Amino acid sequence: MKPEHFSERLVDVDGWQVNLTTYLLGDKWHTKADNVSPGAxxxxxxxxxxxxxxSRALARAKELLSRTKRRV
Amino acid sequence: xxxxxxxxxxVDTGWVAxxxxxxxxxxxxxxxxxxxxxxxxxxGAIAWAWNTQLCDTVVRDILPKAQFEALMTQSxxxxxxxxxxxxxxxxxxxxxxxxxxxxxxxxxxRIMDGGxxxxxxxxxxxxxxxxxxxxxxxxxxxxxDYSIRAYLPQVQQxxxxxxxxxxxxxxxxxxxGEILAxxxxxxxxxxxxxxxxxxSVPWGKACNDDGTFKSFDDLQKIYGAExxxxxxxxxxxxxxxxxxxxxxxVLKYLMGVNNVQNYDGSWTExxxxxxxxxxxxAAKSVGQT
Numbered sequence: 001m002k003p004e005h006f007s008e009r010l011v012d013v014d015g016w017q018v019n020l021t022t023y024l025l026g027d028k029w030h031t032k033a034d035n036v037s038p039g040a041x042x043x044x045x046x047x048x049x050x051x052x053x054x055s056r057a058l059a060r061a062k063e064l065l066s067r068t069k070r071r072v
Numbered sequence: 073x074x075x076x077x078x079x080x081x082x083v084d085t086g087w088v089a090x091x092x093x094x095x096x097x098x099x100x101x102x103x104x105x106x107x108x109x110x111x112x113x114x115x116g117a118i119a120w121a122w123n124t125q126l127c128d129t130v131v132r133d134i135l136p137k138a139q140f141e142a143l144m145t146q147s148x149x150x151x152x153x154x155x156x157x158x159x160x161x162x163x164x165x166x167x168x169x170x171x172x173x174x175x176x177x178x179x180x181x182r183i184m185d186g187g188x189x190x191x192x193x194x195x196x197x198x199x200x201x202x203x204x205x206x207x208x209x210x211x212x213x214x215x216x217d218y219s220i221r222a223y224l225p226q227v228q229q230x231x232x233x234x235x236x237x238x239x240x241x242x243x244x245x246x247x248x249g250e251i252l253a254x255x256x257x258x259x260x261x262x263x264x265x266x267x268x269x270x271x272s273v274p275w276g277k278a279c280n281d282d283g284t285f286k287s288f289d290d291l292q293k294i295y296g297a298e299x300x301x302x303x304x305x306x307x308x309x310x311x312x313x314x315x316x317x318x319x320x321x322v323l324k325y326l327m328g329v330n331n332v333q334n335y336d337g338s339w340t341e342x343x344x345x346x347x348x349x350x351x352x353x354a355a356k357s358v359g360q361t
Binding site for chain 1: 104108111161193195197199200245249251252254255257259
């Protein structure tokens with residue numbers, strides 16, 4: 001299989017930058033959300049549509065990022 | 073444009089596509105997110121999980137020698153195998169594996185420039201089925217070379233004497249103490265900030281947007297501005313030692329810094345020490361106090 005429609009974009013989630021990487025593999029859309037700096041993985045979702053994969057990845061990222069406390 | 077100090081440690085995606093199944097080549101995917109390999113991987117590649125296969129799972133340490141030898145043997149790697157490492161997040165944990173392989177003296181280990189991201193972006197073949205590696209002959213590791221690893225007592229000494237350049241490769245927010253761990257990850261230290269005197273150079277500055285390493289000249293500008301030169305000793309650290317192994321790789325093999333060590337105890341060690349000096353606040357430029 002070859003990945004198709006590879007894309008990356010930055011999204012602001014509650015003040016945190018999240019990098020969304022999406023591509024089509026076979027008949028499934030794969031989305032990975034990671035924090036931009038330093039780049040740790042937040043979510044990996046497989047779905048039937050790009051929209052579903054990205055929205056679920058963002059929801060999971062939002063949930064995890066809400067646990068991060070800013071101290072300054 | 074200047075060449076990397078050791079260009080032989082990098083291969084591009086085209087080389088891997090042509091040679092991944094060569095008899096003397098073993099391609100290994102090492103990801104931050106260990107589920108990535110299961111989605112599909114470079115045909116012929118095996119996977120190592122950083123959190124179970126590339127560390128001692130009881131004591132906080134790198135793989136003991138006997139376990140390293142067993143992993144190599146099970147992976148079909150012998151002492152003469154060309155090992156090509158790649159992974160997600162611009163080769164974070166591929167660099168961690170590279171560092172350990174150098175500690176145990178593996179001669180021919182390389183990194184696929186751009187990692188998994190570039191392979192995907194180029195639309196190259198992915199195999200969803202795990203590769204079954206036939207076990208090789210018994211692998212004989214060298215005695216560990218700890219000259220490329222910094223331990224706490226040495227880092228404490230360096231902090232007091234300023235006898236090496238210390239590079240903190242975490243994000244600016246971790247460096248300043250605004251956050252204790254990368255956003256979204258569990259907090260694993262008691263205090264935020266950085267080792268006094270450390271310079272802030274987030275690891276990702278060494279990479280282009282496509283995941284490949286920046287040119288020698290660009291790297292020279294980035295790290296040179298923070299006091300790094302080929303002749304001065306350097307210690308890189310992050311939170312648990314994996315991001316700093318990426319910077320260690322860049323400094324040692326691409327820039328040719330002679331004496332560079334990875335402090336894998338990193339912030340989860342220093343930031344939990346009772347009485348350890350901690351500095352807070354954003355990075356200052358060289359010469360600023």
